Amino acid sequence: MRFGALAAVGAALAVALPVRADSLPQADALEWLTRITTAARQMNYAGTFVYQHGESVETSKIVHLADGGVEYEKLEVLDGPPREVLRTNDQLTTFYPDIRLIRSEKRKGRRSFPALLPEQITNITDHYEVRKADVERIAGFDAQVLVLEPKDGLRYGHKFWADMATGLLVKAKMMGDRHQAIEQFTFTQLAIGGRIGRDDVRSRYESSSAEWRTDRSDAKPAESGWTIRNVPPGFRKVMEMRRSKQGVDGPGLIHIVFSDGLAAVSVFIEPTSARMRLSEGLTVQGAFHIFTRIVGDHRVTVLGETPAVTVTQIAQSVTPKR
Amino acid sequence: MERISALMDGELDDQEAAHTCSRLKNEAELADGWATYHLIGDVLRGERLCDPALLDRIRPALEAEPTVLAPRRVSPLQRPRSIALSAAASAAGVAVVAWLAFFDHPGGTADAPIAPARVAGAVSDAGAVPNLARADSTVNEYLFAHQQYAPSTAMQGVAPFMRTVSLREDDMR
Numbered sequence: 001m002r003f004g005a006l007a008a009v010g011a012a013l014a015v016a017l018p019v020r021a022d023s024l025p026q027a028d029a030l031e032w033l034t035r036i037t038t039a040a041r042q043m044n045y046a047g048t049f050v051y052q053h054g055e056s057v058e059t060s061k062i063v064h065l066a067d068g069g070v071e072y073e074k075l076e077v078l079d080g081p082p083r084e085v086l087r088t089n090d091q092l093t094t095f096y097p098d099i100r101l102i103r104s105e106k107r108k109g110r111r112s113f114p115a116l117l118p119e120q121i122t123n124i125t126d127h128y129e130v131r132k133a134d135v136e137r138i139a140g141f142d143a144q145v146l147v148l149e150p151k152d153g154l155r156y157g158h159k160f161w162a163d164m165a166t167g168l169l170v171k172a173k174m175m176g177d178r179h180q181a182i183e184q185f186t187f188t189q190l191a192i193g194g195r196i197g198r199d200d201v202r203s204r205y206e207s208s209s210a211e212w213r214t215d216r217s218d219a220k221p222a223e224s225g226w227t228i229r230n231v232p233p234g235f236r237k238v239m240e241m242r243r244s245k246q247g248v249d250g251p252g253l254i255h256i257v258f259s260d261g262l263a264a265v266s267v268f269i270e271p272t273s274a275r276m277r278l279s280e281g282l283t284v285q286g287a288f289h290i291f292t293r294i295v296g297d298h299r300v301t302v303l304g305e306t307p308a309v310t311v312t313q314i315a316q317s318v319t320p321k322r
Numbered sequence: 323m324e325r326i327s328a329l330m331d332g333e334l335d336d337q338e339a340a341h342t343c344s345r346l347k348n349e350a351e352l353a354d355g356w357a358t359y360h361l362i363g364d365v366l367r368g369e370r371l372c373d374p375a376l377l378d379r380i381r382p383a384l385e386a387e388p389t390v391l392a393p394r395r396v397s398p399l400q401r402p403r404s405i406a407l408s409a410a411a412s413a414a415g416v417a418v419v420a421w422l423a424f425f426d427h428p429g430g431t432a433d434a435p436i437a438p439a440r441v442a443g444a445v446s447d448a449g450a451v452p453n454l455a456r457a458d459s460t461v462n463e464y465l466f467a468h469q470q471y472a473p474s475t476a477m478q479g480v481a482p483f484m485r486t487v488s489l490r491e492d493d494m495r
Contacts, residue, residue, distance in 0.1 A: 033477075040479050051484045060484050075480045075487075083487040085480050092470065092480075094487055107470065160477075169477055185481055219467070239471055257471040266468035275335065277460070286485055290461060301464055305472065 029130040029146050030121055035167030036160065042066050043168050046200065047139070047190030048078075053183035053286045065196045072201035084203055095205045100212040107219055124261040127151050127234035128158075136161060138170040139187040148262065154232045154310045155263045156182060166192055174287060174305065183287040183305075216246035224254040226269055230317035232310050234260040258304075258314065265304030265314055272299050282308055291315035325352075462486060 046063040061076040070089055077083040084095040090107040124130060133145035143161035150157050157179065161171035173184045203209070222242040231237075235258040244252040254269040272278060276299060283290045289311045290303040295318060302315035325342045328334050334342060346352050465486040469475055474482045 036477050040477055049481060051481075053485075058484065060481070062479065062481055064479055073480045075483055077484065077487060085483045085487055087480050094466075094483075103466075105467075105470070172474070172478060183485075185478060185484075243467060255467055257468070259471075259473055262473050264468065264472040264474075266464065266471065268464050268467075285461065285465070288465060288485075290464075301461070303461070303464060303468060305474070 025132055026125060026130050029132045030125065032132065032144060032146050032162055032167070033121055033124070033130075033160075036162050036169050039163075039167035040064075040169065041071060043166055043192055044194070044196045045168060045190060045192045046194070046196055047187045049185055049187045049190075051183070051185050052181070059188075063196060063200050065198070065201050067198070072198065074201045074203070084205065086201065086203055093203070095203055095209060095212075097205055097209075100209070102209060102212050102214040104214060104216045105218065106216075121261060123234070123236075124148070127155065127260055128262065133159075135164065139190050141165075141170050141190065141192075143170050152233070153177060153307060154234070154313075155260060155306055158262060163192065168192055177307075217243055218246075219243045219255060222254075224256060224269065225321050226254060226256070226267075227319055227321050228256070228258070228267065228314055228317050229319055230313060231258060232313050235263075235265060235310075235314075236260070238264075263304060263306045263310075265302060265306055265311055267314060267318060268301040268303075269295075269318070270299050270301075272297050282312060284308070293318070296320065 044065050046061075048059060048061050051058045051060065058080070059078045061074075061078060063074045065072040071087065073085075073087040075083075075085040081096070081098045084097075086093045086095075092105045094103040095101075096103070128151060129147075129149040131147050133147050135142055136145055137143065138161050142164045144164055146158075146160040146162065148158040148160075157175040159173040159175065160169060162168065163170050168190075169185075170190060171184070171186045174182045176182050205212075219241045221240065224240050224242070228237075237256060238259045239255070239257040241255050242252045243255050251271060254267075256267040256269075258265045258267070270276075272294065278294060278299065280292050280294055283292075287305045288303050289306060289308045290301065291308075291311045291314075293300045293302075293315050298320075300315060300318045302311045302318070304311050304314075325334070325338075325345070329339055329342050342352075346356055466483070469483055469486055472482065
């Protein structure tokens, strides 16, 4: 159904826009974004990719299986301490074997895993120049290059390489204002289709992890009682929820998500406690900027894969509703 | 080392503090870290004595282990690595203070909308935003939660979780 809707929007764009000669390539590029999202959910694939940010380079293996309407996915980090992320639709489980920990999280309320919503896709062109560039070869695949240049300093630029045949993303790069790479994902080896079974998306720790500590949390849509008065242009609230941890009482953690269709910024609000780190200000971690502020007896943490100014602006305008 | 720092910051509860103190007594590396962190803090504050307020917070936790208050001298040859890391963390702290000072005087109320251009300028002028010298476990939890709702996850599946799961053991505590 969703894909039908997405395709319909793509088609509507293609029909509505050809009057302006320069819009056609843009509509075409937007259709590619839709294809990428669809392929990520529907294709079966297995491969190895490299993640780079700053000086660090890390290699991971990924397997994705769509089977009978259920999505199974497994990410295995190959460098440093072993880590495994398993996903079955909205259920995420992460294994940390060296510290014998399982982190499990179930989303409730919205059925679909995050997707680029049709209105977000059309919204993208308000804040990014979107164009199709050349075809380049990545990991043996001919890939269509898509370039998204931000129209202001509130978001980063993106470059996507999508497999010509399937639309699957084979490389993605996020760029700063001088086109410097902020982070990059590249498949070095990839097989699309082929034989992938349920065993390939199972944890290798399934049987050995019975005694490990398990942290369970879930998130439910909820009215938070907080408002963000000065949301940067193009960003819209996509989710407002309350997160809770099994075995931990209390009001839980408020989580509000804003997105411009490509970048996302999360606002976390938590009552302060004696044990909490209460340092305020801006920090950076990998591709993320993080701004922490104390508002009354709450700690507000805003983070996103955006320039500092975006998270800062949101953080500065978080206010309790009266 | 995270524990040492938390102890210094008064963030450990009694039991954890006692445990860390007993480890301090037995593990040379931790003791070195303890001394080094203090040394850096003192130097940055322009004083060689410990901050009395800090001492007041630490003292109750250390009552059971009085010997720790006289840490061994740190050999200069032993500590270049932790100095470098901690110095970065401390410098980051200074930068954060400078940053907050900037926001405290935007010429309006504390929560007045800020001017994006000025902020962007401030960031590039400062050269770099403080990097989280060590990942705070809360921040990591936040990053992980955030990742689930980020459009990059829609386009790349779980691959972007790579950003948040490759944590070291220390980061998870």
